[in-house]
Amino acid sequence: TLGALALCVVGRTATVNAESSNPSLLIMAEDGDGESIPRTSRISTRILNELVTQLDTRGFDVYDEAAVTLQTHTQGRSRRSDAELVDVAKSIRRPPIDVVIFFEVFANVTRKAYQNELRLRTVGRLLSVGDGRRLGNWEAKLPEIGRASCRERV
Numbered sequence: 001t002l003g004a005l006a007l008c009v010v011g012r013t014a015t016v017n018a019e020s021s022n023p024s025l026l027i028m029a030e031d032g033d034g035e036s037i038p039r040t041s042r043i044s045t046r047i048l049n050e051l052v053t054q055l056d057t058r059g060f061d062v063y064d065e066a067a068v069t070l071q072t073h074t075q076g077r078s079r080r081s082d083a084e085l086v087d088v089a090k091s092i093r094r095p096p097i098d099v100v101i102f103f104e105v106f107a108n109v110t111r112k113a114y115q116n117e118l119r120l121r122t123v124g125r126l127l128s129v130g131d132g133r134r135l136g137n138w139e140a141k142l143p144e145i146g147r148a149s150c151r152e153r154v
Helices: 003-013 042-057 065-069 082-091
Strands: 024-029 061-063 099-111 116-128 134-142 149-152
Touching: 024 042, 024 065, 024 082, 042 061, 042 099, 061 065, 065 082, 082 099
Parallel strands: 024 061, 024 099
Antiparallel strands: 099 116, 116 134, 134 149
């Protein structure tokens, strides 16, 4: 599961907004790097859905990007720049987003005579929307997600 990544988020977002015991989260798939898997791919969508499930299970308020930007932004775009993603997150007013969780997925396929081996790597970071602080980041190999580690910025 992506539980290790969710725990990274839990540990770092607890102190983001002192007035709110439950910061509002937005998860955004990054795909600006031409070598990453597009955010519209089934793989990216499944990882996003698992992150949402893990965080929702832990009681976080996780908002859907399409739902909160439907009236204000063009939907379905891929290969957006980092600056555009941050701008989108900052522009959301209802509900105001406290923390954005960005993740990017990379794939490596090893072709063999009898099967193809797919290895995925996901990298991510947490950003405090209000002040732009980097709250932490992770990198994990999938399906070996149990080895995920969170590197915090202090």
